Amino acid sequence: MTIDGVAASGKSSVASGVARALGIPYVSSGLLYRAATQLGREAGVRLGDAAALLTHLRARPLRLEALPEGNRVWQGERDLTDELHSSQVDAGVSVVAALPEVRAWVDDQLRALPAPFVAEGRDMGTNVFPQARAKFYLTASARVRAERRSQERPEDVDAVEAALIERDRRDAGQSAPAPDAHVIDTGPLTLEGVIETILQVLPTPTA
Numbered sequence: 001m002t003i004d005g006v007a008a009s010g011k012s013s014v015a016s017g018v019a020r021a022l023g024i025p026y027v028s029s030g031l032l033y034r035a036a037t038q039l040g041r042e043a044g045v046r047l048g049d050a051a052a053l054l055t056h057l058r059a060r061p062l063r064l065e066a067l068p069e070g071n072r073v074w075q076g077e078r079d080l081t082d083e084l085h086s087s088q089v090d091a092g093v094s095v096v097a098a099l100p101e102v103r104a105w106v107d108d109q110l111r112a113l114p115a116p117f118v119a120e121g122r123d124m125g126t127n128v129f130p131q132a133r134a135k136f137y138l139t140a141s142a143r144v145r146a147e148r149r150s151q152e153r154p155e156d157v158d159a160v161e162a163a164l165i166e167r168d169r170r171d172a173g174q175s176a177p178a179p180d181a182h183v184i185d186t187g188p189l190t191l192e193g194v195i196e197t198i199l200q201v202l203p204t205p206t207a
Ligand SMILES: Nc1ncnc2c1ncn2[C@@H]1O[C@H](COP(=O)(O)OP(=O)(O)OP(=O)(O)O)[C@@H](O)[C@H]1O
Pocket: 005, 006, 007, 008, 009, 010, 011, 012, 013, 014, 030, 148, 149, 152, 186, 187, 189, 190, 191, 192, 194
């Protein structure tokens, strides 16, 4: 199954809860875009330069570890995960995610993972796993998302809201609900409420 949605709409928290309830892993595709951005920044590669970025990424392959309590991204023995949710990565990641070559690099890694899992991101239901048996798309107003996110970060809520609106604008090209997705406004719901809503509409597996 797939869970897509706008920035900070609760995708990874919800995917984690649903996956736990189903006893399967979840996979956070955004982490691979974030890792590509962080490694490009570190190496001084211009983030819009797909060829240079991919040469750099292919020389040092990444591994996405789908742990139930949270995904982790490794490059050899180095765990990059805790560096990937900074405001600097947030500011550059949409440029990297707009590169078709980088999207193909991410998609190949996701499609190589052993099923079943819950896939979370922007285009999981539309592009990467169009055959998924159930698809969801999470939304919430920018204000609600900023209020939630500002509890995790030092920035004030107005600055977080402005950054989310800008990232939504830049990601719009690859972030739309699949025609067969269930769209959920998470604004009025608790995290547990969103997870429960999804579990209730999931089709029962056939024998
Ligand atoms: N329904 C909800 N009610 C209250 N808080 C929520 C809800 N859903 C998510 N949150 C909180 O909102 C914040 C953002 O959630 P999360 O990181 O899961 O979003 P995301 O869509 O994966 O973000 P990103 O796009 O940046 O990767 C977290 O602090 C999470 O606990």
